[in-house]
Amino acid sequence: MKAKHIISATCLSAVLLTASCKKFLERPPEGQMTEEVALKDEAGVAAFLNGGYTYLADDDFMGGRVQVVSELLADHLNGDRFTGDYAEIFKRQNSINGDTRDNMYSKGYKLISMSNRVLANLSKANTDAVRQSFEGQAKFFRGVAHFELVRLFAQPYGYSADNSHNGIAIRLNANSENLPRSTVAQVYAQIIADLRTADALLPTTTDGGKFYTASKWAADAYLAKVYFQMNRFDSAYFFANAVIASNKFQLDNNYNDRFSDGNSKEPILRIANQVGHYTPGNELRNNFRSDQSIPGCNFTASFFNYATLKPYDTRKAWYSSTLQAGYFVSTKYNKNYFEVPIGHLTEMKLIRAEAGAEMGTATLATAITDINDITTRAYGSTTYNLLPTASAASVIATTRLERELEMVAEGNRLQEIKRIGVRTGNNLDRRSPSSPWNCNGFILQFPKSEKDAYAPFIMNPEGGCF
Numbered sequence: 001m002k003a004k005h006i007i008s009a010t011c012l013s014a015v016l017l018t019a020s021c022k023k024f025l026e027r028p029p030e031g032q033m034t035e036e037v038a039l040k041d042e043a044g045v046a047a048f049l050n051g052g053y054t055y056l057a058d059d060d061f062m063g064g065r066v067q068v069v070s071e072l073l074a075d076h077l078n079g080d081r082f083t084g085d086y087a088e089i090f091k092r093q094n095s096i097n098g099d100t101r102d103n104m105y106s107k108g109y110k111l112i113s114m115s116n117r118v119l120a121n122l123s124k125a126n127t128d129a130v131r132q133s134f135e136g137q138a139k140f141f142r143g144v145a146h147f148e149l150v151r152l153f154a155q156p157y158g159y160s161a162d163n164s165h166n167g168i169a170i171r172l173n174a175n176s177e178n179l180p181r182s183t184v185a186q187v188y189a190q191i192i193a194d195l196r197t198a199d200a201l202l203p204t205t206t207d208g209g210k211f212y213t214a215s216k217w218a219a220d221a222y223l224a225k226v227y228f229q230m231n232r233f234d235s236a237y238f239f240a241n242a243v244i245a246s247n248k249f250q251l252d253n254n255y256n257d258r259f260s261d262g263n264s265k266e267p268i269l270r271i272a273n274q275v276g277h278y279t280p281g282n283e284l285r286n287n288f289r290s291d292q293s294i295p296g297c298n299f300t301a302s303f304f305n306y307a308t309l310k311p312y313d314t315r316k317a318w319y320s321s322t323l324q325a326g327y328f329v330s331t332k333y334n335k336n337y338f339e340v341p342i343g344h345l346t347e348m349k350l351i352r353a354e355a356g357a358e359m360g361t362a363t364l365a366t367a368i369t370d371i372n373d374i375t376t377r378a379y380g381s382t383t384y385n386l387l388p389t390a391s392a393a394s395v396i397a398t399t400r401l402e403r404e405l406e407m408v409a410e411g412n413r414l415q416e417i418k419r420i421g422v423r424t425g426n427n428l429d430r431r432s433p434s435s436p437w438n439c440n441g442f443i444l445q446f447p448k449s450e451k452d453a454y455a456p457f458i459m460n461p462e463g464g465c466f
Contacts, residue, residue, distance in 0.1 A: 039117065039121045039124065040124070041124055042124050042125050042126050042130060044124070045118060045121050045122075045124045045125065045134060046130075046134070048114065048117065048118060049114075049118050049134060049137055049138065051114060052111060052114050052115065052118075052137065052138070052141045053213075053271070054278075055107060055110055055111040055114060055141075056111060056141060056144070056145075056271070056342070057271040057278075057280050057340060057342075058107050059282050059283040060103045060104050060106075060107040060283075061104060061107040061108055061111065061145075061148070062144075062148070062271075062340070062342060063271065063280050063281060063282065063283055063284075063340060064281055064282065064283020064284040064285075064286075064287070064340075065100070065103070065104045065107075065283050066104060066148050066152070066411055067283075067284065067409070067410055067411030068283055068284070068287050068297065068411070069089060069100065069101065069104060069152065069411075069444070070152070070411035070412075070413070070414040070415070071297060071409060071411055071413070071414070072086060072089040072090045072297075073089060073090070073092060073414045073441075073442060074413035074414040074417065075300075075303070075413065075417070075428075075429050075430040075431045075434075076299055076300065076303045076408065076409075076413055077090065077297055077298065077299060077300065078298050078299060078300045078301075078327075078328070079091070081294070081296055081298070082296065084100075085097070085098040085099060085100035085101065086100065086296065089101065089444070091441075091464060091466075092435060092439065092441025092442060092464045092465040092466065093441060093463075093464040094440050094441045094443065094444065094445050094460060094461070094462060094463060094464055095445055095462060096445050096447075096448050096459070096462075098445075101444050101445070101447070102447040102449075104152075105149065105153070105444075105446070105447055106447070108145045108146075108148060108149045109145070109149075109171065111141050111142075111144075111145040112141070112142050112145045112146065112171050113171065113174065113176075114138075114141070115138040115139065115141045115142040115145070116138075116142070116171065116172060116173055116174040117174045118134055118135075118137075118138040119134075119135065119138050119139070119142075119174075120173075120174045122134055122135055132201040133201070133202070133203075135197070135201055136197070136198045136200075136201030136202040136214070136219075137198070137202070137213070137214050139194040139195070139197045139198045139201075140194070140195065140198035140202065140214045140218060140219050140222070141214075142172075142194050143190075143191045143192075143193075143194030143195040143198065143219075143222065144195075144222055144342075146168065146170065146187060146190060146191050146194070147191045147222065147225075147226055149168050150167050150168050150184065150187045150188070150191075151229065151415055151418075152443065152444050153167075153168050153443055153444050153446060153460070154166060154167045154168060154181075154184055154187070154443060154460075155184070155438060155442075155443060156184075156229070156415075156418040156419065156421075156422055156437075156438075157184055157188055157229060157230045157231075157422070158230070158231060158422035158423075159184070159422065159438055160184075162185065163183060163184045163185035163188070164183045164184075164185060165183065165184055166181045166183065166184070166458055166460075167181055167182050167183055167184040167185075167186065167187035167188075168181055168182070168187055169181055169182065169457075170182045170186065170187055170190050172190070178453050178454035178457070179454070180454075180456055180457060180458070181457065181458055188226065188230065191226055192223070192226060192227075195219050195222050195223045195226065196219075196223065198214070198216075198218075198219035199216055199219040199220055199223065202214055202215050202216045202218070202219055203215055203216065204216050204217070204246070204248075205248075210262075210270060210272070211248070211267060211268060211269055211270055212269075212270055212271075212272055213269075214269055215268075215269070217242075217243050217246055217248060217249075217268050218268050218269040218342070218343060220239045220240075220242045220243050221239070221240075221243050221268045221269075221343035221347075221348060222343065223235070223239040224236050224239035224240035224243065224348060224351050224352075225343070225347075225351070227239065228240075228351045228354075228355065228419070229415060229419055231419060231422060231423050233354075233355040233356075233358040233359050234355075234359060236351055236352075236355040237351075237352055237355035237356055237359060237363060240348045240349075240351040240352040240355065241352055241366075243268060243345070243348045244345070244348050244349065244352060249265060249266055249267075249268060249344075249345040249348075250265040250266070250345065251265070251266065251345055251346065251349070251373060251377060252264050252265055252266055252377075253377070255314050255315055255317070255318075255377065255378070256317070258341060258344060258346070259281070259284075259332060259333060259335065259338040259339070259340070259341075260335070260338055260339065261273050261335070261337045261338055261339060262339060264339065264341065264344070265345075266341065266344040266345040266346060267339065267341035267342070267343070267344050268341070268342070268343040268344060268345070268348070269341070269342040269343055270339045270340070270341050270342070271339060271340040271341075271342065272339050273337040273338065273339055275337070279337060280338075280339065280340045281333065281338055281339075281340045284333045284340075284409075285333050285335075288329075288330045288332065288333045288409055289333050289334055290320060290323050290324055290327075290329035290330060290331060290334060291323060291331070291334040293324070294324045294327055294329075295324070295327075295329055295330070297330070297409070298324075298327045298328055298329045298330075299319070299328040299329070299330070300328070301328060302430065303328075303430070304319055304321065304328035307319060307405060307408065310379070310384070312379045312380055312381070312383065313378055313379055313405075314377075314378060314379070314380060315378055315405055315406070315408075317331065318330055318331055318332045318408060318409075319331065330408070330409050332408070332409050333409070346374065346406055346407075347407065349370045349371075349373060349374060350370070350371075350374065350399055350402065350403045350406065350407075352366065352367065352370050353367045353368075353370035353371040353374075353395060353399045354367070354395070354396055354399040354400065354403075355367075356370070356395075357392040357393075357395035357396045357399065358392070358396065360392065364390075364392055364395065365388070367392075367395050367399075368386050368388060368390055368395055371386060371395060371398055371399050371402060372385040372386055374402050374406065375398075375402060378402070378405070378406075386398060400416070400420070403416065404416070414442070416428070417429055417437055417442070418437050418438075418442065420437075421436070421437025421438065422437070433466060435465035435466065436465070439464070439465035440460065440461045440462070440463050440464065440465065441463065441464035441465035441466075442465060443460055444460070445459065445460050445462070446459050446460060
């Protein structure tokens with residue numbers, strides 16, 4: 001069975017699939033008809049698995065909500081226009097209220113639930129090849145969802161010496177039982193186990209060569225992200241290097257292609273725009289688009305000045321101080337349609353560069369080449385390139401700076417504040433007053449429904465960062 005028959009053009013194809021999968025997952029657990037009908041055979045499992053891409057790319061999850069919430073908690077945005085949930089998240093108050101947070105949390109666990117139902121029905125596959133495809137995709141989804149949730153709802157890996165601090169509930173079964181929070185160490189171990197299985201089972205190529213379905217490289221890219229978040233540089237380097245060395249992906253020449261309608265060569269997994277059927281990235285457009293009205297998310301003057309400081313930086317085109325008078329805005333998402341990359345080559349280059357510099361002389365030359373690839377594209381010349389004799393400390397500092405500029409408005413900055421805080425003990429937060437990397441308000445509170453359904457569930461501490 002070819003991938004295009006399982007998932008057409010981003011796996012978000014059929015409107016019927018989207019509706020049926022959503023209805024299924026929102027049914028009460030006693031509704032057994034779905035197990036008998038929707039998952040009765042290989043075709044049913046394939047169609048059901050197809051819905052996982054819909055959940056992954058949903059506006060409430062990786063279609064924008066994860067990125068926007070992360071930006072709200074970080075230090076690039078001006079909070080003057082925020083109200084309601086956004087204002088509370090921006091103020092790092094970490095209270096029990098908020099549909100913005102609740103819907104994101106729910107969508108992540110719906111993706112996990114879908115994955116577990118597929119895994120419980122692997123016997124419906126008619127061949128080993130199809131069975132492996134089902135298992136690989138389901139475990140990729142499950143690993144990604146647990147990872148994105150634990151980064152927002154728990155203190156980071158390294159917060160405690162043995163990572164015994166509370167993480168999130170690990171859900172590995174299709175039933176709806178209430179579960180306590182596992183430790184962060186346990187959550188990360190499960191994430192890695194799922195992604196490594198996906199790495200072993202998923203194909204290295206996909207139909208059409210556009211990587212609209214999960215491949216080995218998508219699993220490797222997420223493993224690189226996970227290990228990098230853990231400051232496990234040898235493993236982060238290994239998996240980022242695997243993606244880069246595959247030669248399946250190329251750096252875009254045009255800085256603006258990453259969020260374009262099919263022009264980018266970088267996405268390791270892409271959520272495609274389907275005219276008339278599915279338009280990804282609405283949450284990003286709704287919050288950042290600046291060519292039609294004043295966006296809810298706009299930058300502080302200090303970050304705007306920082307990001308546009310260097311002459312010849314082509315990425316200056318991602319910002320404007322004139323489109324909306326009195327506001328410093330992003331132009332990154334000023335498009336009616338674009339694909340949403342779930343991992344891209346620029347990020348892999350940045351991970352390999354910093355990890356390689358952290359590992360020492362054996363990988364330092366590769367690290368320098370990686371960061372110079374980024375700066376040559378950014379500045380249109382080698383003016384800001386590192387010398388071949390650059391020190392590891394210089395590579396690390398340059399890579400962190402370029403990462404912040406490259407991945408602006410992509411939800412990256414928050415996790416860097418936490419990761420580097422764990423690594424160095426330094427507080428990178430530029431807000432005034434600034435917050436320590438491990439303050440309570442840098443993580444989200446769980447939905448009240450968790451405690452209502454299961455009294456022993458441990459909520460996060462109330463209170464903020466200021």
